[in-house]
Amino acid sequence: MARISVASGLPDFPWDSLTGAKEKAQAHPDGIVNLSVGTPVDPVAPIIRDALASVSDEPGYPTTIGTPALREAAVAALERRYGVTGLGTDAVLPAIGTKEMIAWLPSLLGLGADDLVVIPEVAYPTYEVGALLAGARITRADGLNRLGPERASLVFVNSPSNPTGKVLGIDHLRKVVAWARERDAVVVSDECYLGLTWEAEALSVLDPRVCDGDHSNLLAVHSLSKTSNLASYRAGFVAGDRGLVKDLLEVRKHAGMIVPTPIQAAMTAALSDDEHENIQRERYRARRATLKGAVEKAGFTVDHSEAGLYLWATRGEPCRDTVDWFAERGILVAPGEFYGPTGAQHVRIALTATDERIDSAAERLAL
Numbered sequence: 001m002a003r004i005s006v007a008s009g010l011p012d013f014p015w016d017s018l019t020g021a022k023e024k025a026q027a028h029p030d031g032i033v034n035l036s037v038g039t040p041v042d043p044v045a046p047i048i049r050d051a052l053a054s055v056s057d058e059p060g061y062p063t064t065i066g067t068p069a070l071r072e073a074a075v076a077a078l079e080r081r082y083g084v085t086g087l088g089t090d091a092v093l094p095a096i097g098t099k100e101m102i103a104w105l106p107s108l109l110g111l112g113a114d115d116l117v118v119i120p121e122v123a124y125p126t127y128e129v130g131a132l133l134a135g136a137r138i139t140r141a142d143g144l145n146r147l148g149p150e151r152a153s154l155v156f157v158n159s160p161s162n163p164t165g166k167v168l169g170i171d172h173l174r175k176v177v178a179w180a181r182e183r184d185a186v187v188v189s190d191e192c193y194l195g196l197t198w199e200a201e202a203l204s205v206l207d208p209r210v211c212d213g214d215h216s217n218l219l220a221v222h223s224l225s226k227t228s229n230l231a232s233y234r235a236g237f238v239a240g241d242r243g244l245v246k247d248l249l250e251v252r253k254h255a256g257m258i259v260p261t262p263i264q265a266a267m268t269a270a271l272s273d274d275e276h277e278n279i280q281r282e283r284y285r286a287r288r289a290t291l292k293g294a295v296e297k298a299g300f301t302v303d304h305s306e307a308g309l310y311l312w313a314t315r316g317e318p319c320r321d322t323v324d325w326f327a328e329r330g331i332l333v334a335p336g337e338f339y340g341p342t343g344a345q346h347v348r349i350a351l352t353a354t355d356e357r358i359d360s361a362a363e364r365l366a367l
Contacts, residue, residue, distance in 0.1 A: 010132055014125060014338040021327040028330025033361040035291075035350040036332045038162070038309050040229040042283060042354075045276035048228065051269035052262045062261040064253045066094040066237075070264045073271035074237055078222075081274070082194060084206040084239075086213050091242040093249055094259040094267065097234035098192055098223040102126045105188060105219075106134035106154060108251050109244070113137070115153035118144070122164055122339045124190065127156045140340055144179045154186045155179075160193040160202050160307030163339050163348035167200040167307050173210045181217060186244065192223035192236075196281060198288060199306035206240055215240045226309060227277045228270040235259070235267045284309060287351045287358045294362035295349065303346070311349040312336070322347045329364040 018036060025032040065071070071089035078084035095101035103126050106117055117131035121140045131138045136154075141147055144155075157176055159168035180187045189205035203210055206220050219240040225231035238245065252258070259267070270276070292302055292311055300313040315322065319335035326333045326347070334350075336343030353361070 006133070010129060011125070015334075018323070018332065018334070021323050022332050024324070024327040025330050025332045028364075030330060030360060030364075033331045033353060033357045033364075035353060035361065036334045036348075038226070038350050038352050040225065040231050040352055042229050042280060044229050044233075045270075045273070047273050047276065048230070048266045048269045052233075052266040055262050055265045058261050060261075062258050062264060064093075064258045065249055066092070066259065067264050067268065070094060070268045070271075073268045074222075074239065077271040078204070078206070078220075078239065082191075082204045082207065083209075084204050084220075085208055086215065087206065087239060088242060091215065091245050092237055092239045093245050093252070094264060095221075095236040095238055096257060096259055097225070097231075098190070098221050098236035098238075099126055100234070100257070101221055101236060101238055102156075102188070102190065103130045103133060104257075105238075105248075106130045106136055108248050109154065109186065111136045111153055116150060118147065118152045118155040120156065120158055120161065120340075122161070122336070122343045123156070124158060124162045125338060127158075127190075144176065151183055152180075152185045154188060156188050156190065157205065158190040160197065161304070162190075162193060162308060163310050163334070163336065163343070163346075164303065164312040165193075165305035165308040165310055166312075167197065167202045167304075170203055170209055173203060173205060177205065177211055177218065184217070186217050186219065186241075188219045188221065190221050192221065192226060193308040194222070195227040195277060196284060196309060197307040198285065202307055215242075217241055217244070219244055224267060224270050227280050229280060230266065230270060233263050233266055235263055235270070237267075283355075284351050287353070287355065290358050290362050291349065291351060294365040298365040309351045311351070312346050313349055314346045316345060319344055319347050329367075331361050331364060 071092045074092045075087050111134045113135050115136040117136045118139050119127040121142045221238050224235040300315050303312050305311050323335050334348040336346030
């Protein structure tokens with residue numbers, strides 16, 4: 001029997017299509033300003049690096065569930081930073097980066113061809129990939145009324161959004177939770193940008209104002225890549241319904257999906273310290289002010305973008321034309337079509353560049 005290629009059922013990796021624009025941007029006399037990806041560029045805080053080094057000589061296997069200290073730190077951080085209450089340490093599970101967790105969640109939860117996964121109309125591509133890996137069906141919908149009588153098994157929400165920076169209000173989130181519970185669907189809330197709000201209050205799906213203190217059928221995914229600069233560490237976690245977390249744990253134990261011991265120690269330190277996170281947030285706030293002003297003065301409209309690490313910009317033309325326009329000025333941005341058909345006239349502009357590169361981009365846009 002011929003082998004069936006898993007890769008053949010997946011879309012092309014979007015960023016591979018930016019090679020030409022990247023080459024054009026790199027030809028700029030002052031070099032490229034790469035604003036196409038949300039890769040941190042600032043240093044990792046010493047308190048985190050020291051924690052990493054402190055256990056670098058431990059030769060034994062780590063535990064899949066994570067150390068008690070890590071899980072306690074995650075519970076405390078969610079309450080301290082985001083007002084999440086009623087969460088136990090048995091309802092937290094570390095992940096090898098949140099992209100991995102999101103990509104495999106539908107499969108780990110046992111979804112298949114008979115299941116429908118709902119993703120936002122403009123969405124991080126990995127939601128779709130996760131559904132495809134599980135063989136599930138996919139619908140893009142921001143309003144659940146569009147589904148009619150269709151029964152969904154899993155609903156992804158993302159607030160603040162990647163790529164748009166849109167924040168979902170409390171009423172919207174409550175409606176999603178109520179709708180899903182009536183249908184016994186799981187809600188997975190991607191909250192990787194929850195700590196980066198500028199012009200709106202963003203809430204966790206586990207916030208008692210959203211879920212009334214009931215975490216059943218709810219999972220919140222959190223990343224340390226953004227506010228703690230730990231993208232290279234692959235450090236994240238999922239929290240919420242303890243029954244779902246237990247199921248995820250059992251499968252991940254068998255599959256060897258384990259966060260390394262030094263990374264677990266680093267995560268514990270990062271979750272226990274708010275100062276480094278506050279410093280990083282203010283760095284991004286300043287870069288956002290510089291870049292947003294320059295983009296708007298250059299004739300673009302910035303939609304949403306009230307939170308997160310991106311500007312969602314348009315001037316009413318095909319997004320690839322906008323990508324080329326920026327590339328001619330040595331700036332690489334991501335076309336909105338990466339995130340779904342309704343993004344076809346927008347580009348996503350990341351704030352994740354050094355102050356010097358952000359200033360350089362602003363100067364180029366003013367010419």
